[in-house]
Amino acid sequence: MAQSKVKPKQSPSTAAFEPWNDPNEKPLIQFKGVTKRFGDFTAIDNLTLDIFEREFFALLGPSGCGKTTMMRMLAGFETPTEGQILLSGRDIGDVPPNKRAVNMMFQSYALFPHLSVWDNIAFGLRREKRDKDSIASRVDEMLRLTRLEKFANRKPHQISGGQRQRVALARSLAKAPKLLLLDEPLGALDRKLREETQFELMDIQETTGTTFVIVTHDQEEAMTVASRVAVMDEGKMVQVATPQTIYEAPNSVYVASFIGDVNLIRGTANLRNVATAAPAAPESESETKPEPVTKIETDEDPRKPQPNDYGKWLHDRLLAPILGQRVDEPKALPAPTKAELAAAAELQAPVDVPEGGLTIDWAENTPALIAANGDPEFDGNEVVLALRPEKMGIAKTKPDAPNVMRGKVIDIAYLGNISTYHVELKTGTMVKAQVANTRRVSRRNITWEDEVWVSFSATAGVVLTE
C-alpha cells in the first residue's frame, strides 16, 4: 500500500491540537487488536487504534463496514471476540453499559415512546439521583441548545424526524459524559440546521472537553468537525489521519475515491530524470514567455492616464499657451489595479516545476505526466494518479502547465458557485475539472462538445498503488 509523505507538524510550541503526534500523551480510548465476529462473519478485524481526550474523531465508511459495531463495543453492548478496549488505561471488557462514563446517540434514536421530550432528556439525569432543580435547569439548557423548547411536552411520535434527532442528541449530551458516541447524529437535519448543529457540537466540545466519536456518511461534515478522520472498509481502518491529510494525501485509491470526487489516471511510473524534467510537454513555450508587465508601480492612481515626460513638456510649453490648459479626463479604459496586476503576474509567471518525483506514462503518443511529489520507490510500477477536480484547470487554448491533456467536454454540471466539466480524454478516460464560477454564465466560453485542454500542476496529484 502506498504511503503518502505527510510531514506532521512536530513543534511543541504550536497551539495546534495534535495529541496523536505526542508520544507522552495518554490515549483516552485504546483498541488493542480488537476483533468482533458475529458467527463466522467478521465485523471488526484486528483493530488497533488510539483516540485521545478532547478529540473529535469521525468514522467514515460504506454501509455495513462496522462503524456501529465499533461504537456498540465502546458503549458496552457488544464484547470484543478478541482483543481489549481500554478507557483511560483501564480494560472496560466487563464494565456493564450503565456503569460506563460513555453515552451514545443511537442511529435509530431509540427515544422512549411513552415519555415526553422533556422526560426523555431528563432520563439519564434522574438516574444520577440529582436534585430536581439541577435536573430541570440542565434539561432546559439542552432544550434551548437544540431549540426544542416548544416541544418539551410532546411525545416522540408527535414531532418531526429532524426534531426527534435533536431530542436524541440532547438526551445523549445531557449527562456531559467523558466520551460521547454519535451514530449519524445529523443526517435528518436540513443543511442550515446541520451546519449550525455542527458548530454547536464543536462548541460543546470546546467548552466541556468531551471526546466525540462520530459516525457520518457526510464527508463534508467529517471535514468540518473532525480532528481526525478514520476511513473504514470491511471492518478495517484504511487510513486514520487529519481531514486535510485524508483529502490531500490519501494513502490508497479507496480513500481517495471515498472522500470527495477524484480523477484516477492509471499508468506506469518511471523515475523522473531531473535533467530533462522541464519540457515534459514539448510544445511548451514556457521559456519564451514575455515577462509580465510590472512597470506601473507609481503611487498615483494608475487609473488616471498620465502624460509621459515628453507629452508633459509638449503640453506645458507649446500647446497650453495656445489652446489653453487641458482638462485631464480619462480617454482610455482604466488601467488594471495593483491587485489585478499581481493576479495577472501570478498567472503568467513561468511555472515553477519542482524537481524529482516520477513521470507517469498513461497513454500512447502523449507526453508522460509529471508527478514531482511521487514516491521514487514506485519506479516501474503500475500506479494511479489521483487528482481532485478542483486542482484541474480547463481551457480552450493550450495552457502553459507541466501537465496537459486533450479532451472533449461531454457534460457540464452547474452547481451554482462552481461548475464541473466532464471531459473525455483522447484515451476514452473521463475526467472532471471543477472551476469556480466567478463570471456570469454568458461570459463563460467553454461549452458542450468543445475541444479543451485540461491541465494541472506537477504536485496537484497523489501517486498511489492499488
Added chain:
Amino acid sequence: MRQFSWFNATSLTLGFAFLYLPMIILVIYSFNESRLVTVWAGFSTKWYGELLQNEEFLDAAWVTVKVAFFSSTLATVLGTMAAQVLVRGGRFPGRTLFSGMIYAPLVMPEVITGLSLLLLFIGIGLDRGVLTVVLAHTTFSMCFVSVVVSSRLTSFDRSLEEAALDLGASPFDAFRLVTLPIIAPAVISSWLLAFTLSLDDLVIASFTTGPGATTLPIKVFSAVRLGVSPEINALSTIMIGIVTVGVITASLVSKRTALQQARAEQAAARTA
C-alpha cells in the same frame, strides 16, 4: 372485491350457527318461566332471582373469582418474567428448547395436566383446597401469558432498553421504566385472558380441588348431573356474559394499544 356469493353466505351462517346456536338456546331458556328446560312457558327473570338466593352457587362463584384473580395475577408475573428471559436473556444453552417447551402446556390434554398436578400435590403433601387450584391454574395460564408477552417483546425495539442502560439505568430500572410501560397493554390483556381461562376451567380444577374449594364450573357440572335446571341456565348465561366481556376487553386493549404503540415506535424510529 368479489361478489358475496350464496355459497359463502351459507357456509358463514352454518359455521356461526354451529358455534353459537347452543349458547343462544341456553340464553333463551334461562329466561324461561317453566321449570322444565325443554318447554317454553313464557318470559321471566325469576331464575336469576333464585340464583341470587342460592348460597352454594354464590359461595362457588366467590371461590372462582378468588382463584381467577390470584392465579391470573401470579401467572402474569411469572409469564412476563419468563417471556423477558426467553426473548431478551441473550443466548444461553437450551434457550430454544425452553421457548419451545413454554408452548407445550397449550396443547397438553388438560386431563394430563390435572392428573400430574394432583400427583404432585399428593406427593409433596399439600392439602387440596383454594391454594392448589390457584397453583394449578397459574401453571397452565402462565404459558398463555408468556406467549402473548413474548410476541410483544419480539416486536419491541431492543435499542430502547440499551438506551436506558446507556443513560445509566440498572437493568431492573430499564425494565421497570422503559420495557414495562411499553409492554403494559400486552401484560394487561394477558392478565384478562388468564382470568377468563381460570373462570371456566373445569377439568384441572376438579383434579386439584378439595373441600371448601368448589369452583363454579365444578358446581354447575355436578348440579347438571342431577338434572338441568333453569337456574343453571341463568348462571351459565351470566358466565357467558362475563367471559365475553373479558375476552372482548382483552382484545380491544391489546389491539388498540398495539396500534398506538406501533405508530409511536414507527414514528420514533427513523422515518427513512
